Amino acid sequence: MSLNAFFSxxxxxxxQLFRIFAPKMMTEDEKxxxxxxQLAKHGEFTTAPNPMVGAVIVHQGRIVGExxxxxxxxxxxxxxxxxxxxxxxxxxxxxxxxxxSLEPCSHWGKTPPCAELLVEKGxxxxxxxxxxxxxxxxGRGIRRLQEAGAEVVVGVLEKECRWLNRKFITFxxxxxxxxxxxxxxxxxxxxxxxxxSAADGPAVRFSTPWTQMLVHRLRANHEAxxxxxxxxxxxxxxxxxxxxxxxxPKRIVLSRGESLIPPxxxxxxxGGAQTLQAYIDADLWDEAYIERSTLLLKDGVKAPEMxxxxxxxxxxxxxx
Ligand SMILES: NC(=O)c1ccc[n+]([C@@H]2O[C@H](COP(=O)([O-])OP(=O)(O)OC[C@H]3O[C@@H](n4cnc5c(N)ncnc54)[C@H](OP(=O)(O)O)[C@@H]3O)[C@@H](O)[C@H]2O)c1
Ligand SMILES: [Zn+2]
Numbered sequence: 001m002s003l004n005a006f007f008s009x010x011x012x013x014x015x016q017l018f019r020i021f022a023p024k025m026m027t028e029d030e031k032x033x034x035x036x037x038q039l040a041k042h043g044e045f046t047t048a049p050n051p052m053v054g055a056v057i058v059h060q061g062r063i064v065g066e067x068x069x070x071x072x073x074x075x076x077x078x079x080x081x082x083x084x085x086x087x088x089x090x091x092x093x094x095x096x097x098x099x100x101s102l103e104p105c106s107h108w109g110k111t112p113p114c115a116e117l118l119v120e121k122g123x124x125x126x127x128x129x130x131x132x133x134x135x136x137x138x139g140r141g142i143r144r145l146q147e148a149g150a151e152v153v154v155g156v157l158e159k160e161c162r163w164l165n166r167k168f169i170t171f172x173x174x175x176x177x178x179x180x181x182x183x184x185x186x187x188x189x190x191x192x193x194x195x196x197s198a199a200d201g202p203a204v205r206f207s208t209p210w211t212q213m214l215v216h217r218l219r220a221n222h223e224a225x226x227x228x229x230x231x232x233x234x235x236x237x238x239x240x241x242x243x244x245x246x247x248x249p250k251r252i253v254l255s256r257g258e259s260l261i262p263p264x265x266x267x268x269x270x271g272g273a274q275t276l277q278a279y280i281d282a283d284l285w286d287e288a289y290i291e292r293s294t295l296l297l298k299d300g301v302k303a304p305e306m307x308x309x310x311x312x313x314x315x316x317x318x319x320x
């Protein structure tokens with residue numbers, strides 16, 4: 001093989017390898033949508049049962065405004081983004097693109113419809129992360145913008161936008177709360193030693209200050225928290241968010257004859273074994289958090305059994 005042919009083959013191989021291994025470059029739209037997601041996350045503990053939403057206004061590659069939905073019942077992300085634009089930049093809005101992680105609303109709720117605001121401000125290009133599953137909006141916001149002559153692009157970083165609002169989306173599409181299971185277990189698969197009554201002493205403590213803080217963060221992220229009747233009686237748990245700044249969820253104690261699905265948007269099920277198993281057996285869960293300790297108990301209350309999940313739902317295992 002001549003030297004020229006060798007180098008030519010090497011360069012072909014190089015460009016093929018680059019195509020396979022090069023990091024996926026973000027498009028301009030994806031770049032600004034990822035900023036929307038960053039902004040939206042600021043509302044993680046304050047917007048429920050409303051969704052978390054971020055909005056960014058871009059004029060010729062320059063961000064001229066941005067905002068997010070800060071508080072349940074408060075102004076939406078689009079309103080805050082428009083309000084953040086400096087008066088001297090207001091005239092740029094019709095030539096700007098507004099990026100929003102969730103479809104702009106089209107109905108009068110606690111605030112006026114955002115789609116109307118965008119039409120009034122003359123935006124000619126609107127980029128939306130995902131559709132709003134709320135039947136009061138669901139496609140109507142997009143239609144209103146298109147009728148006004150705006151170019152509307154839907155589905156930029158759609159998976160990420162839907163994941164951010166998985167609780168809101170589950171509630172509006174499946175008409176049930178988003179259900180998170182959570183328990184802590186020993187290395188040999190027990191969630192406590194055997195106890196007949198509270199007089200037998202406290203439950204085994206698996207958590208560390210770090211995992212306790214993570215659990216309280218998880219609690220602050222749910223509207224309600226549920227435990228089985230026996231856990232309630234044996235442990236008398238406070239079920240508060242005292243190690244994380246946030247609202248205490250509503251507390252629910254499960255007894256026979258009651259529905260596994262209480263009327264709320266998100267539910268954290270914290271045990272015990274029978275209760276968690278009831279949710280697993282009924283296939284009523286969306287995400288699970290398992291804290292696995294190095295402690296060995298040898299005997300006790302067996303941890304719930306969770307077989308490989310064919311639906312591939314997220315199961316987060318934390319080793320402590
Ligand atoms: N390590 C951990 O993460 C963790 C967390 C929580 C608890 N625990 C431990 O777990 C132990 C208690 O667990 P456990 O399995 O004995 O009891 P449990 O799950 O806390 O409570 C069982 C009770 O819940 C109700 N229940 C269960 N399934 C139900 C269903 N499908 N529908 C309606 N009600 C239902 C029933 O209440 P009624 O009897 O009133 O009908 C049942 O007797 C304790 O030792 C506690 O310390 C450990
Ligand atoms: Zn809105």
